[in-house]
Amino acid sequence: MMLKSALLLVRCAKKHVWDQVRFSSQALSQLSSEKYNVTRKDFATLQSTDVNFFKSVLSDDRVLTDENDVLPFNIDWLKNCRGQSKMVLKPKTTREVSQILSYCNKRRLAICPQGGNTGVVGASVPVFDEIILNMGLMNKIISLDDISGALVCETGCILEVLDKHVQEHGLIMPLDLGAKGSCHIGGNINTNAGGQRLIRYGNLHGSLLGIEAVKADGTVIDCLRSLKKDNTGYHLKHLFVGSEGTLGIVTKLAIHCPVLPKAVTVGFFGLENFDNVLKLFKSAKSSLGEILSAYEMMDNESIRGTLRNMKLTSPIPEYPFYVLMETHGSDADHDTEKVNRFLSKEMDTGLILNGTVATEPGKIQAIWKIRESIPAACMMDGYVFCYDVSLPLANYYQLVPMLRERLGSNASVIGFGHIGDGNIHINVTISDFDKEVLGVLEPFIFEEVSKLQGSVSAEHGIGFRKPQYIHYSKDRSALGLMRDLKTLMDPNGILNPYKVLPDDV
Numbered sequence: 106m107m108l109k110s111a112l113l114l115v116r117c118a119k120k121h122v123w124d125q126v127r128f129s130s131q132a133l134s135q136l137s138s139e140k141y142n143v144t145r146k147d148f149a150t151l152q153s154t155d156v157n158f159f160k161s162v163l164s165d166d167r168v169l170t171d172e173n174d175v176l177p178f179n180i181d182w183l184k185n186c187r188g189q190s191k192m193v194l195k196p197k198t199t200r201e202v203s204q205i206l207s208y209c210n211k212r213r214l215a216i217c218p219q220g221g222n223t224g225v226v227g228a229s230v231p232v233f234d235e236i237i238l239n240m241g242l243m244n245k246i247i248s249l250d251d252i253s254g255a256l257v258c259e260t261g262c263i264l265e266v267l268d269k270h271v272q273e274h275g276l277i278m279p280l281d282l283g284a285k286g287s288c289h290i291g292g293n294i295n296t297n298a299g300g301q302r303l304i305r306y307g308n309l310h311g312s313l314l315g316i317e318a319v320k321a322d323g324t325v326i327d328c329l330r331s332l333k334k335d336n337t338g339y340h341l342k343h344l345f346v347g348s349e350g351t352l353g354i355v356t357k358l359a360i361h362c363p364v365l366p367k368a369v370t371v372g373f374f375g376l377e378n379f380d381n382v383l384k385l386f387k388s389a390k391s392s393l394g395e396i397l398s399a400y401e402m403m404d405n406e407s408i409r410g411t412l413r414n415m416k417l418t419s420p421i422p423e424y425p426f427y428v429l430m431e432t433h434g435s436d437a438d439h440d441t442e443k444v445n446r447f448l449s450k451e452m453d454t455g456l457i458l459n460g461t462v463a464t465e466p467g468k469i470q471a472i473w474k475i476r477e478s479i480p481a482a483c484m485m486d487g488y489v490f491c492y493d494v495s496l497p498l499a500n501y502y503q504l505v506p507m508l509r510e511r512l513g514s515n516a517s518v519i520g521f522g523h524i525g526d527g528n529i530h531i532n533v534t535i536s537d538f539d540k541e542v543l544g545v546l547e548p549f550i551f552e553e554v555s556k557l558q559g560s561v562s563a564e565h566g567i568g569f570r571k572p573q574y575i576h577y578s579k580d581r582s583a584l585g586l587m588r589d590l591k592t593l594m595d596p597n598g599i600l601n602p603y604k605v606l607p608d609d610v
């Protein structure tokens with residue numbers, strides 16, 4: 106087992122492997138409307154007068170209408186969904202967003218808000234000809250208070266860019282995910298993204314301090330406060346967290362950034378079976394306490410495919426299950442002592458069969474790269490059905506063998522995820538999209554999740570792919586209130602139609 110020392114973790118902005126995957130294939134996916142048999146709602150269609158109006162609000166170069174320019178914005182990261190939008194708008198200011206929405210609302214032109222387009226439930230791309238409102242040019246960092254940790258920025262800032270910026274001031278972003286090189290902080294808020302650090306820093310409802318958003322009719326809602334405590338009536342900012350662009354357009358936000366850990370340790374361990382993954386988690390929580398910042402599980406098939414497709418090397422030999430564990434602390438000596446005690450105990454008990462521990466940034470990044478490359482590696486094998494569910498820990502891995510048995514040798518089924526949060530990702534890969542396989546998978550998976558008292562979406566959201574299954578995790582009374590809120594905030598339903606709420610609610 107290796108043990109090296111370093112004080113600071115520095116994760117650099119870099120081009121991610123999955124960016125290359127995303128743009129390497131020229132093959133066009135089938136239109137979402139045909140693939141999933143959807144009927145267009147009664148919205149207006151884009152006219153030349155509309156295009157002229159948008160060009161009067163934005164400069165010409167921020168109104169894309171050429172088919173080739175618009176195409177990449179119509180396709181999602183997984184290439185599961187393809188829309189038919191004729192136009193992309195790229196606003197730079199809240200005022201421009203407000204003018205666009207006010208006009209679209211009056212004309213009944215539908216809009217699909219888009220951040221970094223890394224979402225995996227089809228929420229970030231249109232279904233028909235919705236206008237794509239891409240937020241990438243609203244990317245200014247407005248202020249950072251390095252005492253309170255409050256960062257104020259525009260919605261289109263890339264997560265990794267923000268992380269680098271706040272690290273220069275002794276802070277980190279409260280969330281971290283494999284898509285950090287492309288996803289926007291506004292997209293993160295709108296999906297209530299979880300990621301690797303949630304076990305330590307909590308979810309975005311806790312970190313978000315304030316928000317500025319534009320309603321469907323163009324009204325700007327100013328809740329952009331940086332206070333930790335503000336109990337003045339309804340906590341409106343929370344409405345936008347996880348709303349997937351259906352209630353308003355987020356334009357600015359204030360978020361709390363924790364202190365940059367002075368000591369970071371990452372361990373990568375091989376385990377005999379899933380029971381031991383759970384036992385080790387219990388032991389890690391009790392031995393490491395507050396410094397435990399990530400506890401990720403990967404099955405053998407996840408790692409084997411990733412190493413093969415991404416041409417990566419594992420620091421340890423092959424095992425049935427793997428755990429990637431990270432600690433964030435303020436005292437390297439103290440943390441190392443704690444981690445070493447935990448490791449030697451669990452190697453003696455046999456829970457950890459083999460492992461490597463890194464405290465040096467390069468080695469830490471190499472270990473995380475294996476874990477973060479899993480989704481892109483799956484895509485290199487064909488068409489991926491991506492499931493993201495919450496399950497009680499005792500039943501966490503149950504669905505994976507069940508699906509393997511159901512699908513036989515026709516598909517590869519892998520299980521990995523943020524086990525510390527009870528969140529498993531199950532990716533099913535086949536050579537090409539097949540409606541029959543879809544029928545074998547859905548609603549079966551969601552029925553099973555419901556029987557086990559889980560949630561059909563842990564962190565990716567409902568988007569376009571799951572509205573018909575939301576009832577497995579939300580009561581009709583709650584869905585009714587969601588519909589009332591949607592009607593109140595977007596009476597014409599122009600914001601991200603066909604997403605989140607099923608029509609029969």
Ligand SMILES: Cc1cc2nc3c(=O)[nH]c(=O)nc-3n(C[C@H](O)[C@H](O)[C@H](O)COP(=O)(O)OP(=O)(O)OC[C@H]3O[C@@H](n4cnc5c(N)ncnc54)[C@H](O)[C@@H]3O)c2cc1C
Nearest residue numbers: 220221222223224228283289291292295298299349350355
């Ligand atoms: C390799 C990989 C790893 C991932 N890992 C994780 C993970 O660990 N945890 C996790 O939670 N997710 C993960 N994801 C999913 C995805 O990255 C997150 O959902 C992310 O938060 C999406 O951000 P985005 O900027 O790409 O948003 P998009 O995909 O562009 O949009 C997502 C939703 O937000 C809406 N939206 C975006 N910006 C705005 C705005 N300004 N105003 C209103 N609505 C808006 C869109 O309409 C859409 O509904 C991963 C994805 C990939 C490809």
